[in-house]
Amino acid sequence: MSTRIPRRRFLAGAAAGAGALALGGCDRLVQNADVERILRLAERLTMGAQRALLSGGALAREYSEAELSPVFRSNGTSRPAGEAYAALAETGFADWRLSIDGLVQRPLSLSLADLKQLPSRTQITRHDCVEGWSAIGKWTGVPLGLLLQTAGLAANARYAVFHCADEYERSADGSGRYYESIDLVDAFHPQTILAYALNGQDLPVANGAPLRLRVERQLGYKQAKYLMRIEVVESFAHISRGRGGFWEDRGYEWYAGI
């Protein structure tokens, strides 16, 4: 007499086994480079879809004063380490300069006073952190497009790279320094500004003094703080680990519209 595993019991066992295997195998799948490459295709789909939806240059929602967050949360670096930054902060950033260089016809070097004399834009917008929370703040600053126009872009210019004063992760080779990049579509969007004021006050150190990027319509990690230099490039493959930003180098999407 042969004992036969009833088909149903066999199937139930197989299903349970597959479930256990799936649990253990999940982490290995997550770490598999080919799997990652396939999953990353979704980012391109997302960017393509959002760019199509936003082709009219739609603005991010602007809120009223009543909707401002009581405190604007500071995340990431809250005060860059090092003597160079401390010295700049000491004098109220009087000696700080923003340089705009790379693929431009006229490299610029601008003081905070220079920036404050240029036409400005004030906007109350929502800051969405990749972690999930949001805060609403009022930003005042110079439209980035205006500065890039003044500098004059070379024909092969494609991205603006923002180099920051803060080293978010201590490193010997400088790969821990914060940086970000956006393409020209976002660089010339009217709400993309270099902000020197938050809620009507000079930008606090915790929020990126003296100058930070606001690129509304994207997540918080794109909003680079402690700006020192804007470099216009054709490709960011040679910068740091080559993915276009500090968090991008650590696995996050370059297009942070979701």
Added chain:
Amino acid sequence: MNTLVADARKPGRLLIRRHSVAVRVTHWINVICLAVLLLSGLQIFNAHPSLHWGQSGFEPDRAVLDITAVAVGDTLRGVTRVGGLAVPTTGVLGASAGSDGALEERAFPSWLTIPSYRDLASGRRWHFFFAWGLVLNGAAYLLHGLVSGHLRRGLLPSADQLTPRHLLREVADHARLHFPRGDEARRYNALQKLAYLSVILILLPGMVATGLTMSPGVDAAWPWLLDLFGGRQSARTLHFVTASLLILFVAVHVAMVVASGAWNNLRSMITGRYAIHSEDSSS
């Protein structure tokens, strides 16, 4: 739903073709997508384990739901706060075993997240890939359902199923785990149809819409989404609530599949064939 064969070995047993290929394939793709979306979603939730109401929010003390760990002496305790209520949830929510077995601060435990360790970037990559899968698969299902008439003929309750008498009888039958037999078993019962329709037309689209409302890019293109759900943080809370309702649906759905003939039902969703017993409807 045409009769295929009368089973010679079992008199009175008819095998009918119950589910089209399109329904079967999209059903199982949907199951895979939702499973990955849930587990990667919980990874994302763990990055900021509180839910808020309104346009903005980050303060845990003003949260609708908050899952945290508090240090008590040199050990951790998991606490889940809903409204004014604080429930100890050590071991599962707030504080649970990490890879070394010791308690660590994490909202959902490692066996409920993709990956098991803390990695928001990977969680997001998996979530968005399978979200596209869910949307494309769902669109294919809806398109097929409209063109083939499956939505109208298979899922819309027919007039005779919507009389109060019929509905009351179905409720009573369900309570006693009495399921239709014979000819009545050829179609979904009314409660089943209503449950499926609310998942297909309300919960799943709601899942997608609240998810999109969390996207700053989509919000710029479609600001009405913010008004519809009362803000980005409200949408995040509703995304969580809708996911919970889907889990509830799946629990009841699977229980009903098992109670009304696990193998027959599963086979019908795999091979398409479903057995009905025409003669023994009295037993």
